[in-house]
Amino acid sequence: MSQSELERTYFQDGLHGNHCYGCGAWNDKGLQIKSFWDGDESVCIYQPKPHHSAMPPDVMNGGTIAAIIDCHGVCSAIADAYRTEGREVGDGEKIWYATASLTVNYRKPTRIDGPVTARARLTEKTDKKTMFEVDFFSHDGVLTCDASVLSLRVPSEWADPTGLFKHIDSNS
Numbered sequence: 001m002s003q004s005e006l007e008r009t010y011f012q013d014g015l016h017g018n019h020c021y022g023c024g025a026w027n028d029k030g031l032q033i034k035s036f037w038d039g040d041e042s043v044c045i046y047q048p049k050p051h052h053s054a055m056p057p058d059v060m061n062g063g064t065i066a067a068i069i070d071c072h073g074v075c076s077a078i079a080d081a082y083r084t085e086g087r088e089v090g091d092g093e094k095i096w097y098a099t100a101s102l103t104v105n106y107r108k109p110t111r112i113d114g115p116v117t118a119r120a121r122l123t124e125k126t127d128k129k130t131m132f133e134v135d136f137f138s139h140d141g142v143l144t145c146d147a148s149v150l151s152l153r154v155p156s157e158w159a160d161p162t163g164l165f166k167h168i169d170s171n172s
């Protein structure tokens with residue numbers, strides 16, 4: 001059964017300190033997407049802004065669409081991992097995933113004049129890898145893109161607020 005808007009728990013609200021451009025609730029210049037479970041699917045509804053346009057001002061930009069799908073897919077992988085362990089997102093020992101692969105097929109132009117919806121379903125999972133297939137709809141219900149997002153579980157250094165590369169450099 002679908003949750004009402006007031007009952008929803010958004011994955012990103014549990015990812016404290018996340019400054020990601022697409023999904024970081026702590027990045028005030030980012031998209032700040034919000035994702036939630038609707039049964040076995042995860043859903044993200046996003047109202048594009050006029051500056052998220054492609055060349056025609058009424059069509060949504062493909063890179064912005066990809067950023068939404070990417071972050072919705074990775075956040076779904078994170079939320080799925082917490083759910084598998086019976087925990088709320090962000091509770092207890094932290095779980096991080098990063099994008100290993102993103103494929104987006106742009107089937108039709110996406111209207112910018114209303115909220116877009118990404119719906120994702122889990123299609124493959126191992127201890128380290130999680131694949132979500134994502135359908136992307138414009139506000140009039142047209143399926144404009146389909147996509148797949150492969151997320152890989154990464155160590156806690158990815159969440160170091162001072163950065164990742166010093167860990168990589170010191171290991172190489």
Ligand SMILES: CCCCCCCC/C=C\CCCCCCCC(=O)SCCNC(=O)CCNC(=O)[C@H](O)C(C)(C)COP(=O)(O)OP(=O)(O)OC[C@H]1O[C@@H](n2cnc3c(N)ncnc32)[C@H](O)[C@@H]1OP(=O)(O)O
Nearest residue numbers: 015016017018020071074098099100101129152154159161
């Ligand atoms: C107070 C402040 C606190 C701060 C808190 C922060 C909170 C943050 C919260 C939340 C964040 C969540 C939000 C993120 C959302 C946005 C996502 C992004 O934009 S992430 C950036 C873009 N992505 C990258 O930059 C990855 C770059 N790539 C890598 O680093 C590596 O390639 C990585 C980690 C993805 C994989 O490397 P390996 O060494 O762990 O894995 P290997 O051993 O190579 O592979 C494992 C398995 O995966 C397959 N695999 C790996 N890469 C693949 C690929 N590209 N395509 C297909 N398969 C791949 C391999 O074939 C292998 O498969 P077999 O286990 O043998 O079956």
